[in-house]
Amino acid sequence: MTTRTKEPVIPITEIEHSAFCRTEDELPSKSLAEELKVNIRWQRIPIEYLHLSAQELDQRIHETRQKLGERVTILGHHYQREEIIKFADFQGDSYLLSKNAASRPESDYIVFCGVHFMAETACILCAPHQKVILPNITAGCSMADMASTDDVLDAWDDLSGVLDGHGGIVPVTYMNTTAALKSLTGKHGGIVCTSSNATAALRWAFERSDRVFFLPDQHLGRNTGLKLGLSLEDMVVWNPFKPLGGNSPEKLRKARLVLWQGHCSVHTRFTVKQIEGARARYPDIKVIAHPECIMEVVQAADMDGSTEFIRKTINEAPSGSKWAVGTEISLVNRLAKQNPDKTVFCLDPIICPCSTMYRNHPAYLLWVLEGLLEGQVVNQITVEQEAQHYSRIALERMLEVA
Numbered sequence: 001m002t003t004r005t006k007e008p009v010i011p012i013t014e015i016e017h018s019a020f021c022r023t024e025d026e027l028p029s030k031s032l033a034e035e036l037k038v039n040i041r042w043q044r045i046p047i048e049y050l051h052l053s054a055q056e057l058d059q060r061i062h063e064t065r066q067k068l069g070e071r072v073t074i075l076g077h078h079y080q081r082e083e084i085i086k087f088a089d090f091q092g093d094s095y096l097l098s099k100n101a102a103s104r105p106e107s108d109y110i111v112f113c114g115v116h117f118m119a120e121t122a123c124i125l126c127a128p129h130q131k132v133i134l135p136n137i138t139a140g141c142s143m144a145d146m147a148s149t150d151d152v153l154d155a156w157d158d159l160s161g162v163l164d165g166h167g168g169i170v171p172v173t174y175m176n177t178t179a180a181l182k183s184l185t186g187k188h189g190g191i192v193c194t195s196s197n198a199t200a201a202l203r204w205a206f207e208r209s210d211r212v213f214f215l216p217d218q219h220l221g222r223n224t225g226l227k228l229g230l231s232l233e234d235m236v237v238w239n240p241f242k243p244l245g246g247n248s249p250e251k252l253r254k255a256r257l258v259l260w261q262g263h264c265s266v267h268t269r270f271t272v273k274q275i276e277g278a279r280a281r282y283p284d285i286k287v288i289a290h291p292e293c294i295m296e297v298v299q300a301a302d303m304d305g306s307t308e309f310i311r312k313t314i315n316e317a318p319s320g321s322k323w324a325v326g327t328e329i330s331l332v333n334r335l336a337k338q339n340p341d342k343t344v345f346c347l348d349p350i351i352c353p354c355s356t357m358y359r360n361h362p363a364y365l366l367w368v369l370e371g372l373l374e375g376q377v378v379n380q381i382t383v384e385q386e387a388q389h390y391s392r393i394a395l396e397r398m399l400e401v402a
């Protein structure tokens with residue numbers, strides 16, 4: 001058996017998660033020097049960028065962006081702050097952005113305002129001459145950090161040992177993972193998914209095997225399995241710190257869905273109590289949640305879906321409608337602002353942006369763009385060739401089924 005009992009490791013990104021939580025509901029950017037006071041890990045940046053005000057940053061990003069023209073495409077995930085997203089050529093969820101990344105071969109540079117796994121995916125899908133840049137290299141994802149390559153490789157060896165000769169298992173890997181894990185997935189006949197196509201990807205996998213290994217988000221995996229008609233008894237959780245993930249060989253052989261014990265620190269803050277509170281205040285409220293929320297929340301909500309689904313649903317809803325939203329605050333605030341004729345608010349009264357997405361402060365965007373103007377590429381994201389080859393296979397399977 002490869003997986004031994006290990007000391008549980010909490011990723012630093014998870015520990016730092018609450019750094020930006022606050023009670024007021026606006027999150028306007030301050031100078032980077034001010035924001036650094038929350039005392040988490042940031043990437044070092046030349047000192048001249050530290051004290052620029054929000055207005056100075058905005059003006060200089062605008063001017064630099066104009067000068068760079070088509071040479072640069074800026075992609076912005078829906079969770080980016082206002083002062084960043086306004087410069088994005090494309091905004092979207094992780095699925096849309098992965099497609100957008102491949103749609104601008106005329107740009108030599110793709111500046112990905114999102115998190116590390118998204119930039120890696122762009123690097124895998126875009127043309128070889130294009131360089132992908134992440135403004136702040138410490139913009140990771142606590143969920144992705146909960147599935148280290150070594151732990152997953154150990155789990156895969158153990159699962160194969162227990163299940164070979166018993167129908168095997170197919171990996172379905174959420175976009176929120178390293179390229180190394182997407183590559184493992186491609187190599188072993190699996191598929192990548194995002195929150196917008198998890199049902200289709202899981203169905204694809206069940207057409208090939210009776211059993212699926214879903215990683216790293218147990219909640220997205222569980223919520224999707226239930227949508228496909230599986231029961232909770234069909235599912236087991238794989239704890240990477242216990243031998244055989246904390247399961248017996250018999251239990252694993254009986255399972256249809258093996259769920260990696262990972263979660264999103266932002267979405268697990270939402271509770272059924274918050275939903276009940278919103279319904280008590282507004283009896284005609286609609287509750288919409290991201291499928292990274294726990295099962296009880298997704299089931300208590302009226303609907304669930306990716307960030308793009310949430311954006312589209314609220315933007316297209318009738319005037320006067322009311323929405324309580326279970327997703328990251330930057331997107332919820334934006335939707336509230338863009339829909340003044342509707343009531344839109346976050347289920348959680350404490351305002352907690354995704355702390356890793358939030359690390360892309362405008363000073364970093366300016367720094368990387370001014371670097372490009374001077375012919376200097378900072379924070380380029382690369383993926384080594386073999387990982388690139390197999391990850392691409394798993395991503396292309398996703399693009400075909402979605």
Ligand code: 13P
Nearest residue numbers: 093094095194195306307
């Ligand atoms: P989407 O694909 O829905 O944008 O989700 C990405 C993510 O990281 C949500 O936490």
Ligand code: SF4
Nearest residue numbers: 141142143264266354
């Ligand atoms: Fe990762 Fe959660 Fe942030 Fe999405 S919201 S990038 S899953 S930590």
